[in-house]
Amino acid sequence: MTGATDPLLSLEQFMPYRLNRAAETVSRRFASIYRRHSGLTRPEWRALATLGQYGSLTATDIGRHSAMHKTKVSRAVQALEDRRWLKRQTDSEDRRVEHLTLTALGQKNYRALARLALDFEMRLRETLGAELFDQLNAGMEAVEAAYDANRAPDKQKPATLRSPAS
Amino acid sequence: MTGATDPLLSLEQFMPYRLNRAAETVSRRFASIYRRHSGLTRPEWRALATLGQYGSLTATDIGRHSAMHKTKVSRAVQALEDRRWLKRQTDSEDRRVEHLTLTALGQKNYRALARLALDFEMRLRETLGAELFDQLNAGMEAVEAAYDANRAPDKQKPATLRSPAS
DNA sequence: AATGGATTGTTACATTTGCAACCAATATAC
């Protein structure tokens, strides 16, 4: 009994698999840095970083921008609010939407964490070497571009995109 | 109140973030293919693919190889066994270890799914263009090489590597 | 203004996941 047929597929070479592994590794490692420093979870860090970058956004904006589901965003925002790192401000014209902004405290922490992030990235770039780092970036740019075609710029109409069953 | 300080960090350019987004997108898309076709979950697919490639492995092997937590592996293996896609065979020398192999049925399904995978990859390569695709691959290769210390999340001896306090 | 349809954000529930405790078997120390 050989047990093994021809290994039709080499998992190590398979793009989705590699992407996942690389992403997990890098992301986990970075997460452990800011978690130690601030205790933030990943969704919370993302929300913070998005807000820090854009100044004022609604929860939906954050979700769309960072590709997080709205419940995740909702909870992350809640957590950041509990820390007094952000404040909500109901829109005066449309009382459904809340504009989110970092408080002074939030900004202070954002700056510290952003520094950690840049630091991390710099070290990563050094480790990989500029050339490979840039190739990686170019590749991912392409992936995003390729699949972004199907993500409508402002609205997602799943109708045609999603699998019909389930 | 302006609300926005200088956006110290551009999330879209930030490597961990991009990696995650790219991986999620690609992986989700591929998952929807084999899920529709077979109903496998992601851990199950990974276990199957690993076994299909290597013929006979223990649960620990699968875990180490695919960077999955051992409970995840355990459950995935259980599920595949329930489908009669794999069988366990207790080692005669060490009765703790179980050697896992695909049944004929499992192999048949593996082949079908491997074809889907190769198909997917081929289309991806076409979409990105060979050059970018290869650059992406080279980049990820480098990431893996750089962080290889992080291989088996289960086996890690944290002492020197991990953060000292929680 | 009134009904129906979107849209924003939250909450309830089910599923998935990871950590820790656990059993069984082996290896090591005494």
Next chain:
DNA sequence: GTATATTGGTTGCAAATGTAACAATCCATT
């Protein structure tokens, strides 16, 4: 040989996540 540590694998429980339902608000058509 007996005690202790280690290892392969499973299970219980708690935390994280996604789906679906929801309340509140706005918009469109009538």
